[in-house]
Amino acid sequence: PRKALSASGIRARKGGEPLVCLTAYTTPIAQIADAECDVVLVGDSVGMVLHGLPSTLQVTLDMMILHGKAVARGVRRALMVVDMPFGSYEASPDQALRNAARVMAETGAGAVKLEGGRHMAATIRFLVDRGIPVMAHIGLTPQSVNALGGYGVQGKGADAARIRDDARAVAEAGAFSVVIEKVPAALADTITAELAIPTIGIGASAGCDGQILVIDDMLGLFDAFKPKFVKRYAHLAADVGAAVHSYAQEVRARTFPAPEHVFTDDGAAS
Ligand code: KIV
Ligand code: NA
Known part of the structure; x- marks a missing residue:
């Protein structure tokens, strides 16, 4: 089980050993991530990295639920969190509850994540x-890219407040x-010191x-572009x-398949 x-x-890990978190969108990657991670997030980044969409704004609840079901089959130990997609929770707490309940019931996630700070507090409550x-998400909130005017650093100077x-x-x-x-490191440190809940950077x-x-x-x-904050471990x-490329060359040269990849007719029925 x-x-x-x-x-x-x-939540109880506040101030303790750092929480290791990664996104996953498929069963095999979820299995690999689960072996090391505390949190596996089915992020709405799935739209950009797996579906070729131009932003996260086009991601639907059905997409999140489909990938959530796939990830659930690979996660045993980590907390699985599913992103609420753009348009599925902002209208009212009722709308958020209806759609978050679908996500929880249909995927088996242990939590949802939604973007927004003070203006989403009533919905979170x-x-x-x-x-x-609910896992919150503040600073650069990609679903608000049109309102923010881009994917720039948030909370610089007086905006830190x-x-x-x-x-x-x-x-x-x-x-x-x-x-x-995507906020200045010193601001993230200040917030981490001020809050009683874990900050995930x-x-x-x-x-x-x-x-x-x-x-x-x-x-x-995903190498269409690389934000400064990404480190490539592979x-x-x-x-x-x-x-x-190797496969294409071997097919053209008829060196694949090799004898060990083909079958002989030894006469026995299979
Ligand atoms: O969608 C996502 O992958 C995310 C993480 C980057 C936090 O929201
Ligand atoms: Na996201």
Whole structure:
């Protein structure tokens, strides 16, 4: 039986050993991530890295649920969190509850994540009070790219107060942790010191209570572009390209398949 980490278990890790978090979108990658991670996030980044969409705005609830089901088959130990996609939770707490309940029931996730600070606090409280653990996401919130005017660093200079206020608001609303994306490192450290819940950094600071990356980014599999905060721990796009090249050459040279890959007719029925 599945003995997964719970949202409260993650919350209890505040100030302790750093939380290791990665995204996953498929069963085999979820299995690999689960062996090392505390949190496996089915991020709406799936739209860009697996579906070729131009941003996360085109991602649907059905896509998140389909990938959530796939990831659930690979996760045993980690807390599985599913992103609420753009348009599925912003209209009202009722809308958020209806759609988050679908995600929880249909995927078996242990929590949902949604983007937004102070303006989403009432919705976070509404979900948490009804049994749905919420991971918040502040700083650069990619679903708001059109309002933010791009994917730039958030919380510079006087704008730091806004991000600190967002962090306080989501923590007070009952979020069990908060992703802080693309803010100055010193601001991420300040927020980490101020909050009683774990901060999970991406483009933030090594001082956060945990880190998260998009797995296709850190594997060098998605290489359309590389944000500064991404470190590539492998170069799988190049590896895949080289493998496909070798296969193509061997097919053209008729050296694949080799004798060990083909069958002989020994007369016995199979
Ligand atoms: O969608 C995603 O992958 C995310 C993480 C980068 C935090 O939201
Ligand atoms: Na996301």
